[in-house]
Amino acid sequence: MDVIERIVLSDVRTIARVLRDIDDEIPSARDILRELYPHTGKAHVIGFTGPPGVGKSALVDQITINYRNAGKTIGILAVDPTSPFTGGAILGDRIRMQRHFLDPGVFIRSLATRGHLGGLSKFTIDMVSVLDASGKDVIIIETVGVGQDEVEIVNNAHTTILVTIPGMGDDIQTIKAGIMEIGDIFVVNKAERLGSYQTVRELNNLIQLGAARRGPDDWEPQVLETVAVKSRGIKELYEVIEKHRSHLLGTHSEKWRQILEKRARIQLMNILKDQALSAIIERIEASGDSVDQMVQKIVDRESDPYTIVQQIIDRQLK
Numbered sequence: 001m002d003v004i005e006r007i008v009l010s011d012v013r014t015i016a017r018v019l020r021d022i023d024d025e026i027p028s029a030r031d032i033l034r035e036l037y038p039h040t041g042k043a044h045v046i047g048f049t050g051p052p053g054v055g056k057s058a059l060v061d062q063i064t065i066n067y068r069n070a071g072k073t074i075g076i077l078a079v080d081p082t083s084p085f086t087g088g089a090i091l092g093d094r095i096r097m098q099r100h101f102l103d104p105g106v107f108i109r110s111l112a113t114r115g116h117l118g119g120l121s122k123f124t125i126d127m128v129s130v131l132d133a134s135g136k137d138v139i140i141i142e143t144v145g146v147g148q149d150e151v152e153i154v155n156n157a158h159t160t161i162l163v164t165i166p167g168m169g170d171d172i173q174t175i176k177a178g179i180m181e182i183g184d185i186f187v188v189n190k191a192e193r194l195g196s197y198q199t200v201r202e203l204n205n206l207i208q209l210g211a212a213r214r215g216p217d218d219w220e221p222q223v224l225e226t227v228a229v230k231s232r233g234i235k236e237l238y239e240v241i242e243k244h245r246s247h248l249l250g251t252h253s254e255k256w257r258q259i260l261e262k263r264a265r266i267q268l269m270n271i272l273k274d275q276a277l278s279a280i281i282e283r284i285e286a287s288g289d290s291v292d293q294m295v296q297k298i299v300d301r302e303s304d305p306y307t308i309v310q311q312i313i314d315r316q317l318k
Contacts, residue, residue: 003018003032004032004035004036004039007032007036007039007130007133007134008039008133008134008135010073010134010135010136012104012107015107015130015131015134016109018032018130019109019111019127019130022123022126022127022130023111023123023127029126032130033126033129033130036129036130036133037129037133039132039133040129040132040133041132041260042132042135042137043075043128043131043132043136043137043138043139044137044138044139044158044159044245045128045132045138045139045140045141045156045157045158045159046063046138046139046140046141046157046158046159046160046161046241047140047141047142047143047153047154047156047157047159047160047161048060048140048141048142048143048161048163049142049143049153049160049161049162049163049182050143050162050163050164051164052144053165054163054164054165054189054190055163055165055189055190055228055229056142056143056163057078057142058189058228058229059161059163059187059189059226059228059234059237060076060078060140060142061099061100061228062228062231062234063140063234063237063238063241064076064100064106064140065099065234066234066235066238067137067138067238068100068103068105068106072105072137072138073105073106073135073136073137073138074100074105074106074107074136074137074138074139074140075106075107075108075128075131075132075134075136075138075139075140076100076106076107076108076109076139076140076142077109077111077124077127077128077131077139077140077141077142078108078109078110078111078142079110079111079124079141079142079143079144080110080111080144107131107134107136109127111123111124111127122270124141124156125156125263125266125267125270128141128156141153141156141157153182154182155262155263155266156263158245158248158256158259159184159185159241159244159245159248160182160183160184160185161183161184161185161186161187161237161241162182162183162185162186162187163186163187163189164186164187164188164189164199164203165188165189165190165193165199166188166190166191166193166194166195166196166198166199167193167194167195183221184219184221184222184244185221185222185223185224185237185240185241185244186203186207186221186222186223186224187223187224187225187226187233187237188200188203188223188224188225188226189226189227189228190227190228191225191226191227191232191233192227192230196225200223200225203223204223207220207221207223219244219247219248219255222240224236224237224240280312280316283316284312284316294308
């Protein structure tokens with residue numbers, strides 16, 4: 001069998017090798033992604049995001065149990081900070097999900113941000129495509145701990161879950177502004193802590209403030225309390241996730257299509273930017289110029305970056 005057939009049949013070694021090639025930017029991975037694309041579009045993609053230390057990995061571990069009990073296969077992409085020495089994922093979320101390591105119905109991969117902003121890796125969408133084509137029913141993306149403006153997960157997931165905990169200081173500061181806009185479900189984890197009730201109340205107040213912008217058929221974000229390490233509230237979270245999926249796929253299927261369109265647009269533009277940049281740099285080097293020479297001109301104030309870029313565009317796009 002060729003690589004495509006093995007991935008479609010969910011061969012673990014082949015999937016792992018292709019994901020590694022994608023992460024390492026091996027050129028042959030692009031051809032594999034091209035051939036896999038017709039096999040994608042079936043999985044429900046769930047994103048877990050929120051500040052560091054709120055228990056995202058513990059929640060992913062627990063929600064995976066519920067999906068496995070329902071007979072669903074799971075792919076997990078756990079995004080971690082980048083090691084300054086190796087460039088790899090620094091935490092390794094697989095350690096926190098050991099109970100699933102030998103489960104053939106669960107595939108887990110840690111990947112590093114490698115400087116990519118937004119709480120995700122540059123190759124998250126491509127890796128989702130591989131897991132989708134392999135027949136995974138659900139794909140869970142756990143972002144690196146994010147701040148207010150790192151909300152890229154909403155462009156990759158059908159259902160976005162924002163996780164917080166009580167006692168993080170100014171709770172509103174933690175969850176307001178951009179990151180507040182993206183949540184379909186809000187989870188107050190470690191709810192046994194003092195202040196949980198206040199955090200839930202503040203979240204519900206913020207959701208009500210946004211009610212005027214929601215249409216009559218729009219999803220109203222839900223707020224749930226959990227204690228992941230004790231499996232408390234996990235069943236309720238699972239049920240709300242499935243309720244949101246039914247909402248998107250049912251009479252509101254237009255919303256599901258909007259999510260797919262947004263993801264396709266971002267994927268298209270990212271690929272276009274990467275390949276166009278690579279092609280331009282190759283042509284610059286082939287013409288006898290070099291990027292290093294241009295950098296020196298900028299440093300020596302012989303020219304400025306705006307003029308140099310305009311000259312490159314004028315020459316390369318004639």
